[in-house]
Amino acid sequence: MATTEKAPVLVVLQLSGGNDYLNTVIPYNNPLYRDFRPIVGVPEGDILQLDDEVGLHPSMGSIGAMYNQGKMAIIHGVGYPNSVRSHFRSMDIWHTCEPDTMGTEGWLGLATRELDPHQDNIVTAVSFGPSMFRALVSPGVPVACVDDLETYGLLTSIAAQEKRAKILNRFAQTYAPMVGTDSVMSYLGQTGLEAMQGADILKVAPERYTSNVAYADTTIATKLKGIAQIHLAGLGSRIFYCDHNGFDTHANQAAVHPILWKDVSEAIENFFDDLREHDAADHVIMLLFTEFGRRVRDNGSGTDHGAGGVAFVIGDAVKGGQYGEYPSLKPEDQTQGDLAPSLDFRGLYATILEDWLGVDAKPIVKGTFEKPNFL
């Protein structure tokens, strides 16, 4: 179990759309890779070789550097049995750990409940994105849902500060608990006040922030910067969640995939540089995952939905290296034309839950799964 003096923090960066495993962590010495990827295969000379068997996509230079420093774990062949190749359904499964039924509670919502059972800190979990991710949902657990940290808050369309303050004050009074209100009104009251207090707590983050790191001008870098600002403001947030969309590369993958990874790698480099500058990196790890990998054979322009994928965990506390087995590309080993998952994602979650966040994994992931020991 990894230990740090400061409370361990988890950042999840969801790669939405189904990131292509084969072109991200490339089995360049496997002749089947070239056979199956005549059009979409990454040119040999460009691949960033990590060892004799695999290399990274050329756009992932910054992340490759982290691997070489021993700070990145590559988790091979993650997935679950009977892969669903639907974006939303598969993502739901990753969020709720319920492959067979309709889950409504997220693994990190449940984890937040364990970390802060009395809701002493309503910004324990922070979600960056216009909607709340199901991974963070658990009835009664407050989650701060931020889209733009600079403008986050209630009634932010009221520009005049003094006027807004007056209205928010009035808002708080109308939402105050009152004897005789029914349960739904009480719930509305509590939720409204939490939303307001959460916004009040978080708004100091950009105000307190100074840094020498210049983040790239991309949406993902902006999100990670927001996360950094909240983390560095010392507000006690333990779980951050954001996503980057666009990985559904059915067509034109050679043009699109490199840009996605360039933006993501750069943003992650900015993020960890920023944290390191403030001596706040050692107790933070970042998980990158996607809802499924993509088909082994390309479709002439891109790749279609697959099954087994790759995940990464990055951080000072991570025992760098490769975990699990690269699934076989041989046709007889594939599952319906896709890489057969070799490691259940719930084992990956279990490692993070138990060995990082210090909460019991079994009730959250609903079972016992093989834990890759990257922590």
Place this chain on the structure above:
Amino acid sequence: MAHEDIALMAHLMRRAGFGASREELEARAAKGYEATVEELLHPAAEPVDRYAFLRYHPGFWKPITSPGMGSAAWFHTLLNTQRPLEEKMVLFWHQVFATGQSKVDHWHELIAQVDMFRERGMGNYRDLLVELAKNPAMIYWLDNCDNHSRAVNENWGRELLELFSMGVGNYSETDVREASRAFTGWTIAMAPPRGYYNRWDWEFEYIEEDHDDSEKTFLGHTGRFNGEDIIDIVCQQPATAQFLARHLYNFFVADEVQVPAWQVTPPRDPEAVETLAQAFTASQYDIRSVLRVLFLSDFFKNARFARIKSPAEVVVGILRLAGGAEFPAPGIGNLAKQPSYMGQDLLNPPSVEGWHTGSEWINSGTLMKRINFAADVLGDIDRPGIRAMVERIKAQGDLSPEAFVDRCLDLIGPLQVRPETRQQLVDHAREEGTLSWGVEQDAEISRMRVGEMLQLIASLREFQYC
């Protein structure tokens, strides 16, 4: 015109539609409540022209895969329709027969499905079910294209009984199987595979050779049933009348517990549900007849503010009230995504069970989105609907803080608030004194104060109800 007439009409229009301006409320109240209910059931207005939207957004014709693109066309109809109950029923059936883009991955077919709900949603329920069974999006969604006489797939057969008609506990696993067998061969005609940037239209096809024509025993009846026969038997079941009645109660009258709990939790008003169920059976499954009974009933008229608005009702209601969003300006795609930020991604429900409704629409993220959206729109005093409200307030001359607050609550609804809440609003208004219009500067300030008061009202807990 009596205030209670307006209040009752506002209640009807919020439930049977998406609210109404004061002008519309007065016009409808003048015609009378019963006449209005009839007009809602048989609307006279022309339907919204889909091409009024498409000519400005040709890219939304058979849109491809981006979120929000598919529902923009429907959103335009929601904002513009003058046949509100018909459109409310589209939302109703979309919730009950929840079919989602996440798997169907074919916006055109989902739009065609809701178009079918618009055409048939207030007609005969039995005919609607048959159309649903033949609907390509539904066939794909519930895998009936994989339902073969030699390899039965029970997904559609099960959900037809569990979610679309009778509800859990009213049939056996054998019934599910037999129903599924009856629907073998009900499939989608072969279509070319998808292109990179297009999808081909789907058509229903009945493949006789793939249909299991042999004898089946379903809910105690025996015969060589085909799909329509199953639907006929299902419609005859008292459980179907009860289940549908409860759904209509939940959607139009007052929030019930979530559907999965219906097997173990009785309705909050069993008599009301029974009344609606009887209307269903007596009319031979005519939805209009049930709706008529519902809207004319006392249990409906008395159920003021007994539901938490769905995100669609929040967004569409506020935009229709404030005005200015009728024309499909650039950005309508973004507007169409607003309900998804509040938890309701139209045409993409999380599963065939639809959304969790009532208080479960609310969490700290969605509540903030609802409040911010409402405040953003209602604080924009240049919008036509807001200007109309300001004019009505101005026409009353100078107003005391109490009168000012009451006038705003009246025009935004009328909205009922608790005495403590009203007192807070009055205290807020009192800080700036009388609302006066005499001098131009005063009028300018007063206009802003009206906008601000509407924003404050939109942020209230009470405003989350309808």
